[in-house]
Amino acid sequence: MIGAICSAVYYYNHIYYFFDTHSHSECTLNNPLDSSGKSILIGFADLHDLLSYLYAFYTSLQIDLDSQYEILPVCISSKDAEKDVTKQIKNYFDDQKLRNTKQKNNSYQYIKVPKFVYMKNYMQNRRKEKNYRKTEADRKKSQRENSDIRPIVRQRELVAKRKARKTEDFNKRELAAKREVRKDTNYRRAEAEKKKSQRDNSDLRQIERQRELVAKRDARKNEDFNKRELAAKRDARKNKDFNKRELAAKRDARKNEDFNKRELAAKREKLER
Structure with a gap:
């Protein structure tokens, strides 16, 4: 059994037989365009020929050949074949049930976290490291000194500020901050001197x-x-x-x-x- 395909292989009278109930075209492989496929019983005198056919068949079904597979041996006796086969099938389903229950008990539950939340937590944890903060500061400093990168960074900052100014909360906070700054006499004096120097300059005027x-x-x-x-x-x-x-x-x-x-x-x- 590989993927969702369950087939039977048995050896009788020096012939390897392959039986499969899925749709097979005339070329004995799966053809999704052929709706008139039938079950197949095919025999091979050589084991290598059987393996080659299995590779070709599973490839036509687009099954990954590296995927997990299961082999369940079945023995049919000549004395009471019907009861023996029934018992073997029952054992197979019991075994599958036991496997599924074990798999559920041992399975881990993974909680899906949105990508932006994961990246946010990841970057916050990284910024706690001293070496990372130092390298980031050096990188920003080198970017500021680079004449090619500086205009790009400046443009990004301007775009971010324009977007921020569209929000009412940001404008309120900015106005409140400006009012607090203007209460400082030193700031007002410096602002007045700056405006005076601008008025005195003919080009700026x-x-x-x-x-x-x-x-x-x-x-x-x-x-x-x-x-x-x-x-x-x-x-x-x-x-x-x-x-x-x-x-x-x-x-x-x-x-x-x-x-x-x-x-x-x-x-x-x-x-x-």
């Missing part, structure tokens, strides 16, 4: 100005922003001081020839339309 303009353009595309801006302008026009300043600014602008030229050109374009 121009870059910052460009960023502000881009941000304003993007904001003006938003309807809510435009509504708020219009409402703020209406409220400002109700203020007398604001109106005075605006009128004074317009009078000063009209004194400028370039402004008047641009104003006239704009009016002509409107009339032409």
